[in-house]
Each structure stands twice: as structure tokens, then as C-alpha cells.
Amino acid sequence: MAYVTIKDVAKRAGISVSTVSCALNGKDRISNETKRLVEQAVQELHYIPDSRARAMRSLSTKTVGLLVPDIRNGYFADLAYAVQDELSQAGYCTYIGTSSENVRQQDAFIMDMLSQHIDGAIIVPQGQMSDALRRLLKRQLPVVFVDRSIEGVDAETVPLVVSDPIPGMRDALRDMKDLGHRKVGYISGPVLGSPTLQERELAFRQCATQLFGEENIFVESSGFGQSSCELVIQRMLSVGVTALVFGYSPDTVQAISVMDGVDGILNQGMSFVSFDDIELFRLIKPQVSVISQQVQKLGGLGAQIFLDMLRGEKPESQRVDTVYMQRGTVQLIG
Amino acid sequence: MAYVTIKDVAKRAGISVSTVSCALNGKDRISNETKRLVEQAVQELHYIPDSRARAMRSLSTKTVGLLVPDIRNGYFADLAYAVQDELSQAGYCTYIGTSSENVRQQDAFIMDMLSQHIDGAIIVPQGQMSDALRRLLKRQLPVVFVDRSIEGVDAETVPLVVSDPIPGMRDALRDMKDLGHRKVGYISGPVLGSPTLQERELAFRQCATQLFGEENIFVESSGFGQSSCELVIQRMLSVGVTALVFGYSPDTVQAISVMDGVDGILNQGMSFVSFDDIELFRLIKPQVSVISQQVQKLGGLGAQIFLDMLRGEKPESQRVDTVYMQRGTVQLIG
Numbered sequence: 001m002a003y004v005t006i007k008d009v010a011k012r013a014g015i016s017v018s019t020v021s022c023a024l025n026g027k028d029r030i031s032n033e034t035k036r037l038v039e040q041a042v043q044e045l046h047y048i049p050d051s052r053a054r055a056m057r058s059l060s061t062k063t064v065g066l067l068v069p070d071i072r073n074g075y076f077a078d079l080a081y082a083v084q085d086e087l088s089q090a091g092y093c094t095y096i097g098t099s100s101e102n103v104r105q106q107d108a109f110i111m112d113m114l115s116q117h118i119d120g121a122i123i124v125p126q127g128q129m130s131d132a133l134r135r136l137l138k139r140q141l142p143v144v145f146v147d148r149s150i151e152g153v154d155a156e157t158v159p160l161v162v163s164d165p166i167p168g169m170r171d172a173l174r175d176m177k178d179l180g181h182r183k184v185g186y187i188s189g190p191v192l193g194s195p196t197l198q199e200r201e202l203a204f205r206q207c208a209t210q211l212f213g214e215e216n217i218f219v220e221s222s223g224f225g226q227s228s229c230e231l232v233i234q235r236m237l238s239v240g241v242t243a244l245v246f247g248y249s250p251d252t253v254q255a256i257s258v259m260d261g262v263d264g265i266l267n268q269g270m271s272f273v274s275f276d277d278i279e280l281f282r283l284i285k286p287q288v289s290v291i292s293q294q295v296q297k298l299g300g301l302g303a304q305i306f307l308d309m310l311r312g313e314k315p316e317s318q319r320v321d322t323v324y325m326q327r328g329t330v331q332l333i334g
Numbered sequence: 335m336a337y338v339t340i341k342d343v344a345k346r347a348g349i350s351v352s353t354v355s356c357a358l359n360g361k362d363r364i365s366n367e368t369k370r371l372v373e374q375a376v377q378e379l380h381y382i383p384d385s386r387a388r389a390m391r392s393l394s395t396k397t398v399g400l401l402v403p404d405i406r407n408g409y410f411a412d413l414a415y416a417v418q419d420e421l422s423q424a425g426y427c428t429y430i431g432t433s434s435e436n437v438r439q440q441d442a443f444i445m446d447m448l449s450q451h452i453d454g455a456i457i458v459p460q461g462q463m464s465d466a467l468r469r470l471l472k473r474q475l476p477v478v479f480v481d482r483s484i485e486g487v488d489a490e491t492v493p494l495v496v497s498d499p500i501p502g503m504r505d506a507l508r509d510m511k512d513l514g515h516r517k518v519g520y521i522s523g524p525v526l527g528s529p530t531l532q533e534r535e536l537a538f539r540q541c542a543t544q545l546f547g548e549e550n551i552f553v554e555s556s557g558f559g560q561s562s563c564e565l566v567i568q569r570m571l572s573v574g575v576t577a578l579v580f581g582y583s584p585d586t587v588q589a590i591s592v593m594d595g596v597d598g599i600l601n602q603g604m605s606f607v608s609f610d611d612i613e614l615f616r617l618i619k620p621q622v623s624v625i626s627q628q629v630q631k632l633g634g635l636g637a638q639i640f641l642d643m644l645r646g647e648k649p650e651s652q653r654v655d656t657v658y659m660q661r662g663t664v665q666l667i668g
Binding site: 063074097 | 442
């Protein structure tokens with residue numbers, strides 16, 4: 001069901017938006033008949049008045065739930081910071097919870113938030129629709145998905161702020177081609193059933209096929225433990241892959257850790273690019289080339305759209321372009 | 335005021351603990367006179383019954399507020415993860431908030447939490463007593479301070495889980511001495527009015543004086559912007575300091591970033607050790623020698639003590655030894 005705005009109420013009641021607003025805010029000069037019409041439209045449409053009106057009736061708690069998979073992951077820490085910063089400036093308090101990439105933990109947090117009368121939630125969801133998400137959406141509180149979407153959720157109900165993987169992916173692969181690489185690989189991260197991660201892999205397949213030809217691209221899903229990380233890279237090398245894209249930055253961090261640093265990977269003859277411009281990738285030497293999701297922008301937009309919804313505005317999903325940051329880990333083929 | 339347990343109530347009422355427990359849990363076999371005595375003692379002592387009893391009366395929300403300065407700081411991300419993990423296993427949901435090292439933001443989060451009827455809070459406080467903290471403590475909800483204390487708060491009321499800076503500091507400074515360093519410096523981090531950070535500086539002064547003599551130790555507070563970071567290190571070098579201890583890990587991260595990596599600092603002829611064993615320090619090359627606060631243990635203990643308080647047990651403050659991890663950044667003096 002689409003998000004209902006004050007305009008929809010006005011249309012249904014057949015009166016002006018300002019009259020509806022006066023009626024909802026209990027102004028005196030509204031006739032009883034008009035009030036009745038507004039009330040009827042509100043009920044029929046399940047309209048939730050905007051935050052100021054709700055605050056007046058003490059229904060707003062000025063608190064927002066924010067659910068991210070893991071704050072130890074620099075990308076999500078940055079995302080949480082950006083969201084919180086934007087909400088804080090608007091006078092809202094953010095409660096951060098984590099799902100540990102786990103539906104059960106996600107759902108526990110959502111159920112707890114619901115019992116706390118939050119004003120709404122900004123969520124990095126776990127792949128598929130769940131019981132708690134269904135309940136949250138039934139409450140018709142403003143909810144925004146950031147970074148990941150969920151299959152079957154209407155973007156009119158839950159707007160989505162997500163990056164567009166194509167621009168950064170295309171530029172990264174072009175850089176690889178320019179430096180002489182002829183076979184490229186993609187490590188897709190754990191299977192989380194997330195359409196966003198699937199789209200990212202698709203973006204690789206599409207851009208890489210155009211640039212290198214279908215027979216020269218190789219894809220592996222990781223979710224790798226310490227031992228298999230080296231194996232995956234060995235397998236890629238054995239089929240002639242000399243440049244990799246990591247679609248999931250914790251995999252990159254793990255590869256760097258297990259392979260004895262960035263040089264440990266490069267010295268095997270493997271260039272690489274990682275998703276997410278986390279601090280570690282800028283501080284390590286050589287610096288890691290990344291496809292940045294512009295997380296500051298992503299988080300800020302997510303919060304802005306959320307605040308728009310609280311004001312009763314119709315939300316619109318947004319895309320943020322990924323940007324390729326050329327650094328030290330795509331090297332001239334030797 | 336000290337934390338009140340069921341034993342205190344029993345003592346005040348002049349009856350046994352089990353009788354008090356039965357009375358509080360509404361068991362039938364307790365006489366009205368006994369019930370009256372218990373009620374009176376409860377009121378006089380402002381006793382808060384344990385979580386099971388509170389849950390029976392639906393007063394427990396099974397939610398805990400956790401306030402940390404900044405989750406983008408790897409140390410606090412690890413701390414938050416450890417606390418949340420322990421609480422989650424006990425069936426509690428953790429709401430994480432951040433203060434950005436700012437009393438105003440800390441107080442806003444605490445006030446919001448109070449209006450949400452949390453079961454209690456685990457807090458990394460901002461230096462001094464504040465209005466919101468005072469209100470929180472008046473509620474007599476279980477509160478635990480982790481990582482930092484506050485001047486004038488009774489450890490019987492708010493137990494503190496903090497690391498002991500001495501063991502790690504002493505071993506780090508000994509390593510410096512063994513490798514030929516004769517003058518050592520300390521960069522104390524921003525002035526946050528925190529007794530913990532003051533104690534850390536004192537630990538340096540004490541251990542370094544013993545090992546190097548008072549005339550050979552130098553202390554600067556940082557809170558440095560990008561430009562002054564190099565200046566502080568230059569000033570230290572100019573007085574003959576060849577080895578530094580960073581008391582505040584964000585300063586170390588900044589120095590590494592501004593000075594073009596770990597080697598950028600070492601190549602100036604400056605060895606160094608940082609507080610906090612964050613992931614970055616292990617992944618960067620050369621790896622950064624650290625004084626670890628054993629954050630996993632620190633966070634886990636904080637959560638355990640909190641859960642003990644919910645069960646009505648008398649809390650006890652705990653110290654966790656710091657541990658020196660010798661890695662690549664304390665080098666033989668050239």
C-alpha cells in the first residue's frame with residue numbers, strides 16, 4: 001500500500017489541504033461536518049498525520065530506530081554516523097541496533113523498537129521479508145531501506161536509498177583493461193538473498209562482458225573462512241584471472257589479513273578493487289583502489305527521505321552513483 | 335547512595351530474605367503485617383525489585399541503552415559489539431547511541447532513553463556529571479560505566495569497568511628502554527575531563543619516571559588538527575624524544591594518515607606505541623605495537639555486571655589489565 005499524504009486525505013474528503021490541516025490540528029473555525037469528512041478520510045486511508053501534529057498530541061517520541069548489520073564493519077559505521085548526524089540536526093535521537101547479518105537478530109530488534117513507540121525506522125534489511133518487518137510495515141510508520149532492498153516490498157511504501165553499482169564498476173573494469181588485464185574475477189560475498197548484492201554481481205557480469213568478453217569473466221561467491229580465502233584466489237589465478245573485484249568489503253579485509261597484507265595479494269600477481277571506501281583502505285599501504293558507494297551521501301539521503309515522510313511528504317527512492325577511486329591495487333600486468 | 339539489594343530490605347524490615355522475596359512476588363502465605371513491613375522498607379530504601387519480578391509486572395522492557403562516544407572509532411565499535419553480544423545472549427536488546435565526545439549529545443540520548451522506559455544503561459560517560467546523568471541515577475535503574483568514570487560518582491551506585499593502564503604501559507616503556515630509547519613522550523589525547531584518561535597519563539608519568547628519570551619524559555595533549563599533528567611530533571623530536579606513547583587511538587590513526595603511513599612516522603626517527611588494539615593496527619604494515627585494553631573482556635564484564643544488577647545483586651567495579659602487544663613500531667634506536 002502506498003504511503004498516504006495529507007493531499008490524499010484532502011482529495012478523498014473533497015476539501016482543501018489547508019482545511020484538512022486545520023481540522024487535524026483542532027482549529028476552531030472548522031465546521032463539524034468538515035471535521036467528520038476529514039476523520040472519515042483519515043480512517044479510510046489509514047493516514048498518519050505529520051510529526052508536528054503528532055508531537056502536539058504527544059505521540060511522537062522523537063526517536064528513530066536504525067538497524068545495520070555490523071558496526072565493526074567500517075562501511076556500516078560510516079553509514080550509521082551519517083544517518084545519525086542528519087537526524088540529530090533535526091532533533092531526533094537515533095537508536096542503533098545490529099543484525100549480525102542474521103534475520104532472527106534483525107527481527108528481535110524490530111519487535112523491541114515497536115514496543116518502544118519509535119517514530120519510524122531506517123533499516124539495512126536482511127534479504128527477505130520477515131515476520132517482524134511485516135509487522136513494522138503494517139504499523140504504517142515511516143520506514144526507509146538503505147543500502148539493501150527486499151524482494152516484494154513496494155518502493156512507494158518503503159523508499160530505498162541504494163547506490164548504483166554501474167558507474168564505479170565500469171570505471172574500475174576499464175582501469176583493469178587499460179593496465180593490460182585480460183581475465184577478471186568477481187568475489188560476490190556471502191549469499192544474503194539481497195537484491196542489492198545480486199544487482200552488484202549483475203553489474204559486474206554486464207560491464208565485464210562488454211569489456212572482456214563472456215569467456216574471460218569468472219565469479220565466485222565467498223562467505224569464505226580463513227582457509228578458503230587463499231583457495232578462491234588460487235583458483236582464480238589458475239584460470240588466468242589477474243584482477244579481482246571484491247563485492248563485499250569484509251571479504252577484502254579478510255583477504256588482506258590472511259594473505260599477509262595488500263602486498264601479499266599483489267605479489268601473487270593479483271590486482272584487486274574492493275567495494276566501499278572505508279578508512280582502512282585509505283590508511284593501508286599501498287592504498288586499496290575502491291568502488292565507493294559515497295556512504296556519507298547515502299546515509300544523509302536516507303535520513304532526509306525519512307524526515308520527509310515524517311512531514312507527510314510522499315517519499316521517493318533515490319540512487320547514488322558509485323565512484324571508482326583509483327589507488328595502488330590495480331597494477332600494470334607484469 | 336548505594337545500590338539497594340533485597341538483603342538490605344530484609345535487614346531493614348527485620349525479616350528473612352526469602353520472606354521478603356515471597357512478599358514481593360505476591361505469595362499468599364505472607365501475613366498482612368509482614369507485607370506492610372516489607373512495603374515500608376522498600377519505600378524507605380527506594381528498593382527496585384529484580385528483573386524477574388519486574389518482568390512479571392510488565393515493567394521490564396528487556397531493553398538496554400548503550401552510549402559510546404563514536405562507533406567509527408574501532409575501539410568503541412568493538413566495545414559496543416562485546417556488550418551487545420553478551421546482552422543479546424541474555425535476551426536483552428541493546429540500543430546504541432553516540433555522544434560524539436559531546437555532553438549535550440550524551441544528555442539528549444540519556445533523556446530519550448529515560449522516556450523509553452529502558453531497563454538500564456551502560457555508558458561511556460563524558461568526563462563530568464551532567465543534568466541527564468543525574469536524572470538517570472535518580473531513577474535508580476541499573477547503570478554501569480565502562481571505559482571511563484566520572485568524578486564524584488560513588489562506585490557502589492554505578493560500578494565501573496575500566497582497564498588498569500599500568501601493566502601494559504610498563505611493558506611498553508620497558509620495551510622502549512630495551513631497544514635503546516632514552517627520552518620518551520606521551521600524547522594524551524583531547525582534554526575530556528575524564529579521570530580515566532587522566533589516570534592513563536599518570537600511569538605514563540609514573541612508569542616512565544621510574545625507567546627513564548623525570549627529566550627524560552615529555553607530555554603533550556593533542557586534540558590536534560591535521561597540521562599540528564606533525565608539529566607535535568617535530569617538537570618531541572627536537573627535544574630528543576625517540577619513542578612515543580599515544581594515549582588516545584584516534585590520534586594515532588590521524589598521525590598515520592597525516593604522516594603518510596606508519597613508515598612516515600618511523601622514518602622521522604620516531605618509534606611509537608598506541609593504546610587500543612584496533613583492527614587497523616593489526617592490518618597495517620608494519621603492524622602497530624599497542625597497549626591493549628582487552629576490549630572484548632571489558633565489554634563482556636560491563637554487560638555481566640549490568641545483568642547482575644538487574645538480578646538485584648550488589649555490583650562490584652572491575653579492573654581489566656592492559657596488555658602490551660609488541661609489534662613493528664618500537665624499533666632499535668639507530
